[in-house]
Structures are given as C-alpha cells and as structure tokens.
Amino acid sequence: MFGSIARRYDLMNTAMTAGRHHHWRRLAVARTGLQTGGRALDVCCGTGDLAFALYDAVGPAGEVTGIDFSQRMLEVANRKARTRDRPVNFRWGDATALEFEDDRFDAVTVGFGVRNIKDIGKAFSEMARVVRPGGRVVCLEITRPARQPFKGFFGIWFDRAIPVAGSIISRNRSAYSYLPSSVRRFPPAPELAAIMTDAGLGDVSFRLLAGSIIALHWGKV
Ligand SMILES: C[S@@+](CC[C@H](N)C(=O)[O-])C[C@H]1O[C@@H](n2cnc3c(N)ncnc32)[C@H](O)[C@@H]1O
Numbered sequence: 001m002f003g004s005i006a007r008r009y010d011l012m013n014t015a016m017t018a019g020r021h022h023h024w025r026r027l028a029v030a031r032t033g034l035q036t037g038g039r040a041l042d043v044c045c046g047t048g049d050l051a052f053a054l055y056d057a058v059g060p061a062g063e064v065t066g067i068d069f070s071q072r073m074l075e076v077a078n079r080k081a082r083t084r085d086r087p088v089n090f091r092w093g094d095a096t097a098l099e100f101e102d103d104r105f106d107a108v109t110v111g112f113g114v115r116n117i118k119d120i121g122k123a124f125s126e127m128a129r130v131v132r133p134g135g136r137v138v139c140l141e142i143t144r145p146a147r148q149p150f151k152g153f154f155g156i157w158f159d160r161a162i163p164v165a166g167s168i169i170s171r172n173r174s175a176y177s178y179l180p181s182s183v184r185r186f187p188p189a190p191e192l193a194a195i196m197t198d199a200g201l202g203d204v205s206f207r208l209l210a211g212s213i214i215a216l217h218w219g220k221v
Pocket of ligand 1 (some may be wrong): 043044046048050068069095096112113116117
C-alpha cells in the first residue's frame with residue numbers, strides 16, 4: 001500500500017495539512033534535544049521529510065539514518081537527498097526489529113509511522129534500545145480529538161474529504177480510506193504515553209497540536 005502511494009505522498013501531505021506538517025516536524029525535532037554533530041535515526045521514514053528536519057538540526061558534522069520497509073518510499077527519499085544535498089543515509093529496515101546495536105543514537109524519531117505497526121510496544125522498545133542513556137525517543141502522530149468542534153471537523157475531513165482527495169491526487173482511495181480507520185484504531189494520547197512508558201521510556205510527556213488532531217510524544221531513555 002505504501003509503495004503504491006509513494007510518488008504522490010508528499011503532495012497529499014501538503015494538501016491534507018495545508019503545508020503545516022513541516023512545522024510539526026520541526027517541533028518534533030526540537031523535542032529530541034539533538035545538538036550539532038549528533039546522531040539520529042528516523043524510523044518509518046517514508047519519503048524522508050522528518051529525517052531531513054533532523055539533518056538540519058545536527059548539520060553536516062552529524063549523522064542521520066532513515067529506515068523504512070517500502071522500497072518505493074526509500075527511492076523517493078534518496079532522490080530528495082540528492083537534489084536537496086542533504087546526505088541522509090536511507091535504508092531498508094523493519095521498525096520492530098532494528099538492525100542497530102544498543103545505544104547507537106542520541107535520538108530516534110517516528111513520524112506518522114507507529115499507527116501502522118501492530119505491536120506498538122515492540123517498536124518503542126526497539127527505539128529505546130538503540131538510543132543512548134539520556135537520549136530521547138520522539139513520536140509524531142495523528143490522533144482523534146475528544147472534543148467538539150474538532151471532533152466534528154475530524155469526522156468530515158478525515159472520513160469524507162481525505163478519501164476523495166486521495167483518489168484524485170494519489171489515485172488510491174483505499175490507502176486514504178485506511179488512514180482514518182487506522183487513526184480510529186490507534187490509542188488516544190494518554191494511552192500511547194502509557195505504552196511508551198511500558199516500553200522502558202522515562203519522563204514521557206505529550207502535547208496536542210492543530211486542534212488536538214496531532215499528538216507529539218517524547219520520552220527519555
Ligand atoms: C504514513 S507513512 C509516514 C512517512 C514519514 N515518516 C512521514 O513523516 O511522512 C508510514 C511509513 O511507515 C512505513 N512502515 C510501516 N510499518 C513499518 C515497519 N514495521 N517498519 C518500517 N517501516 C514501516 C511505511 O512503509 C510508510 O513509509
């Protein structure tokens with residue numbers, strides 16, 4: 001499914017969020033505590049936008065790796081890395097079985113990715129494993145607003161408008177019908193914080209953005 005939407009994925013993100021997703025990515029990077037020269041991993045990197053935001057934080061002296069299990073997403077990410085002159089190391093990998101040694105990174109991020117993973121706890125314990133003590137794991141996700149008027153907006157926008165936009169822009173209605181149903185299945189922000197804590201992260205906190213449609217979580221190793 002992700003392979004089939006890779007080519008138009010960035011355009012859909014911009015259309016769905018009116019371009020705001022770049023701002024949310026920068027807020028996520030700010031929560032990593034990364035410094036110039038740091039080492040970061042972005043899991044479920046897709047077409048690489050969060051990894052590029054990490055690269056902007058650590059600079060050429062740092063190191064950013066992005067992993068994803070869709071080759072077509074990785075092809076788009078690699079093309080962007082070349083044209084934008086941001087040498088991020090994009091490679092194939094499974095978020096629930098990371099191939100990196102313990103304590104390898106200063107921070108790990110995941111953007112709009114864990115919602116698609118069956119065993120979320122396993123994904124977070126893998127992310128925590130590869131971060132050094134004191135480093136951070138940061139998660140950016142779509143979430144269901146609990147209160148009106150955002151709850152009503154969510155119903156109209158995600159359940160109705162996005163599948164139609166997906167079929168026009170991406171020519172893939174089913175992938176963009178999957179999106180609202182995956183958000184509905186996904187644990188609300190306090191439950192996700194509890195899952196992160198159970199996975200071994202400390203001081204887990206979250207902030208809701210964009211009228212509580214976006215959740216930004218972070219925790220310390
Ligand atoms: C909605 S996209 C998010 C892409 C990107 N992180 C972003 O912020 O736009 C979800 C991505 O997660 C990837 N993915 C889902 N499950 C995965 C897993 N277990 N391991 C690695 N990648 C996975 C998909 O291939 C897809 O590229």
